[in-house]
Amino acid sequence: METEFQDFLTLHEAQLVNNGVPSHLWEALHNKVRNEIFDAGLNFSLVKVEYEDSDEVSWKVVVSNPSGVKKSEPASIFIVDHAWTFDNPETARKMLVEVNGLLERMCNLMNITSGEGDKDKIDIVLDKMWLFNQTYSFAGFERGSNESRPVWYVLDELGSRIQHSDEPSIKMVPFFYTANKTALSIFWLLHDLDAEDELTRDYASHVPVDEELSRLAHLLPWNPCDFTEIDEDVEEPGADYFKMSRFDDVDTVNTRTVTMPTNRKLLVWTDYKLVQKYLTHGRFELTESREKADVIFQTSHIRDFRELSSRDVLLNQFPFESLLTVKDLLATVSRRAATDGKSHPTWLPVTYNLNLNLPEFICHFQKRAERGEDNLWIAKPWNLGRGIGHVITGNINHLVRLPETGPYIAMKYIENPVLFERPEIGKVKFNCRYEVYLKSLKPLKFTCYRNAFLSFANVEFSLDSFDNYEKHFTAHNYTNPDKLLTLLYDQFVPEFNRQYPEFPWSTVENDTLQCIRELLEAVSSKDPPFGMPSYPQSRAHYALDFMIKWDVNSNGHPIMVPQLLECNFVPDSKRGCENYNDYFNSVFAALFLGGEDNEHNEIHPPSS
DSSP: OHHHHHHHHHHHHHHHHHTTOOGGGHHHHHHHHHTTOOOGGGTEEEEEEEOTTOSOEEEEEEEOOTTOBOTTOTTOEEEEOEEEEESSHHHHHHHHHHSTTHHHHHHHHTTOOTTSOHHHHHHHHHHHGGGTEEEEOOSOGGGTOGGGOOEEEEEOHHHHTOEEOSSOSEEEEEEEETTTTEEEEEEEESSOBOTTOBOEEOTTTTSOTTOHHHHHHHTTTTSOOOOTTSOOOOOOOOHHHHHTTOOOOOOTTOOOOOOOOSSSOEEEEEOOHHHHHHOOOTTEEEOSOTTTOSEEEOSSOOOOHHHHTTSSOEESOOTTTHHHHSHHHHHHHHGGGOOTTOSSOTTSOOEEETTTOHHHHHHHHHHHHHHTOOOOEEEEETTOOTTTTOEEEOOHHHHHHGGGGSOEEEEEOOSSBOOEEETTTEEEOEEEEEEEEEEEETTEEEEEESSOEEEEOSSOOOSOOTTOHHHHOOOTTTTOGGGOOOOOHHHHHHHHHHHOTTSOHHHHHHHHHHHHHHHHHHHTSSOTTTSOOOOTTBOEEEEEEEEEEEEEOTTSOEEEEEEEEEEEESOOOHHHHHHOTTHHHHHHHHHHSTTTTOGGGEEOOOOO
């Protein structure tokens, strides 16, 4: 038995310590999870609370043991089962339809009346579940790993009915038991409890008690309150925020002139297999030596800028380019381009950092609701791409809960997008990706690859079924390539012009290029860590994703306005290589040869 307990500690001690589980309870916990002893019902019971002037019913959990429960007792740790586990709203809906008895159990647990039909019940459960959902992730979600997406779960009937208190009597945490790969929750007492005392826990235990406004925001699902009196505008964060988790080891005042050899080919070191396969330009030659390279084209972040600054070498990255490629920072620097006293430029959907500015976001949300404006939002993890972890919802409780899982922004969902007619489907959303060749920041010099890349949704657009990925997202080359519409840019433009003869694509493109110019001016308008520095060794290849929305001008006439969604460095170039045999030759000529013999592949932004 002692050996089994030691084995248990070897696998679980880090979890126990990180969650603050008192060590005198560890052995009892081992016994209970190993033997599946769910004995909370021997000490606690559910109490139904009814109100005289209302049909509303609530529940609480109280101590039923006549002797009470002592915090110091070695067995005073208890297991709570998870009644329902899912990873996203689409999965949740599917489970409610397919898993026998789940919908009925959730309706009972959430006090949903039986008078509704199953379809309506499902929608009500999906709306109300954010009062009950808990979350865990045992991997490094904040580091952007695809394997670390959060999991949502609903506690069983006892666990779900333990109410909130700012002065809780218990602490509850998720616990992963590796022996049978099972996720449970466990709770223990924070002080002794007498018979009839209520069990309570802190629903916002991740927020310090002294951060009153933030706690009010995080507790909004259970304690609704008015945030419209606070300021909805956000201030740009301080230097510490910009430095957080950034690893740029760089001399930001590097002004050395880089001289490239003219009597031989330029040696290219790269870890990008597509470059190794498709770069055939006569002025470049691949090398396996990073130390001897004239050009370093690296897919991971360059960490040795300072060391490389002493060499005549060109790089495919700028220091502090996370200001463009990380979603929260992109929104922050983009706001610098706002004019006419507005909080955002016309090309950026209203965006809030939910981890940093949740109260301001709630204020903005509530003011929109008061004005009767559309309140659909798309929430995105900061560091995950390809639509991973993205959520579209108008449910404020859902949006408020998301920061518990990791870093998130909320971006106003484009409810009036310009659509593209797919004859076999109907009018669908589409995304246009412009690839930017950034050659210098000061002075600003950039061009774009002439062939923009298009992505299309697979289901006709409508403002419903927001958990339908095929309808509301366009990145299907990773999830459903069989339905993928491949339309090259030279095919798209005339078809777009046919569908919208009064709105030529050339105008949309010029507006998009102007947006890119304003973004790059904004990100270089301040010194590091607030901005990207001019860096003679640096070049960059970015992919900027845009949608187009309908708006009206000052005369009330409809116009198309580009909307910036995100920016990626070293973008996935598989499509480019497969469709254009000179794709990487163009990238390298633009970045490292100053555009020599590449004018036919580059488009220039309008003059500022």
